[in-house]
Amino acid sequence: GAVVSQHPSRVICKSGTSVKIECRSLDFQATTMFWYRQFPKKSLMLMATSNEGSKATYEQGVEKDKFLINHASLTLSTLTVTSAHPEDSSFYICSARVLGTLAGEQFFGPGTRLTVL
Amino acid sequence: AQRVTQPEKLLSVFKGAPVELKCNYSYSGSPELFWYVQYSRQRLQLLLRHISRESIKGFTADLNKGETSFHLKKPFAQEEDSAMYYCALSGHNQGGKLIFGQGTELSVKP
Numbered sequence: 001g002a003v004v005s006q007h008p009s010r011v012i013c014k015s016g017t018s019v020k021i022e023c024r025s026l027d028f029q030a031t032t033m034f035w036y037r038q039f040p041k042k043s044l045m046l047m048a049t050s051n052e053g054s055k056a057t058y059e060q061g062v063e064k065d066k067f068l069i070n071h072a073s074l075t076l077s078t079l080t081v082t083s084a085h086p087e088d089s090s091f092y093i094c095s096a097r098v099l100g101t102l103a104g105e106q107f108f109g110p111g112t113r114l115t116v117l
Numbered sequence: 118a119q120r121v122t123q124p125e126k127l128l129s130v131f132k133g134a135p136v137e138l139k140c141n142y143s144y145s146g147s148p149e150l151f152w153y154v155q156y157s158r159q160r161l162q163l164l165l166r167h168i169s170r171e172s173i174k175g176f177t178a179d180l181n182k183g184e185t186s187f188h189l190k191k192p193f194a195q196e197e198d199s200a201m202y203y204c205a206l207s208g209h210n211q212g213g214k215l216i217f218g219q220g221t222e223l224s225v226k227p
Contacts, residue, residue: 032213041126043203043219044161049212057212093161097213104149104207104215108161 002028002098006109013084014117021079021112023094029074030096034106035067038091050077084116119144121206123218130194131226138189138221140178140204149207150180150187151215156200164202165189174198194225 003026013019023033031052036044048069049057056069066088068080077096081088091113095106120143130136142148150167165173167180167187178189187204204218 034214041220041222043217044215046214046216049214095161095215104151104205104213105163105166106213106215107163110160 002096002107004030004094004096004107004109006092006094006112008112009110010113010115012115012117015085016083018080018082019084019114021081021092021094021114023077023079023096023109025075025096025107028096028098030077031074031099033071033077033094033096035069035077035079036093036095038093038111040091044093047079052077081114084114086116089114089116119148119206119208119216121204121216121218123202123204123221125221126219127222127224129224129226132196133193136191136194136198136223136225138202138204138223140187140189140218142185142187142204142206144185144206144208146209148209150178151205151207152176152178152187152189153203153205153217154200155203161203194223196225196227199223199225 005024007022033050035047038044047062050069050071052071058064071077091111093111095108122141152165153161154164155161165178176191201220203220205215
């Protein structure tokens with residue numbers, strides 16, 4: 001099956017620094033990737049849709065200057081949390097669509113735990 | 118507005134008992150409905166899609182457009198079914214965006 005990886009799996013940083021999270025599709029090309037945020041014991045909140053070669057589409061209430069998304073190739077999307085603050089601490093998950101499958105059928109990465117001190 | 122509601126945060130049953138995880142949705146159109154599952158310390162993975170009308174690991178889900186529901190059912194729960202279950206909706210022409218419900222934690226006791 002399609003495999004999606006994320007790096008790093010966990011990161012701890014100081015307040016005010018920027019953190020980059022990578023999402024890779026290992027054995028398929030993903031023209032569309034998605035970034036979610038998950039709070040403990042809560043659902044996934046879609047942050048943005050990442051499209052290869054074009055600007056990301058952000059959901060309402062998500063600051064695009066705070067959460068920079070780049071989808072430079074068909075196998076890699078990155079999420080950069082700029083000037084991170086403790087309230088940005090969360091579990092960030094990416095997913096990818098496989099062309100030819102149902103639009104809502106996504107393959108998920110293992111997630112990245114971000115802790116901002 | 119598009120919305121997915123899973124009314125139960127936690128559902129606890131004994132092994133061998135039937136289980137039904139409820140999901141209701143709100144969408145003006147014909148959505149695609151999915152059930153995703155997350156086992157302990159594992160990533161989220163697709164369990165069922167309504168359009169396939171399939172049975173996976175003994176689970177089935179029927180889309181009821183009249184009641185706008187997509188409940189997940191299994192006649193005899195197993196301990197290995199213990200996990201978080203998320204109902205999700207994908208709207209037409211929305212590029213695959215998924216709207217997730219709040220999730221239901223299923224606990225199957227021996």
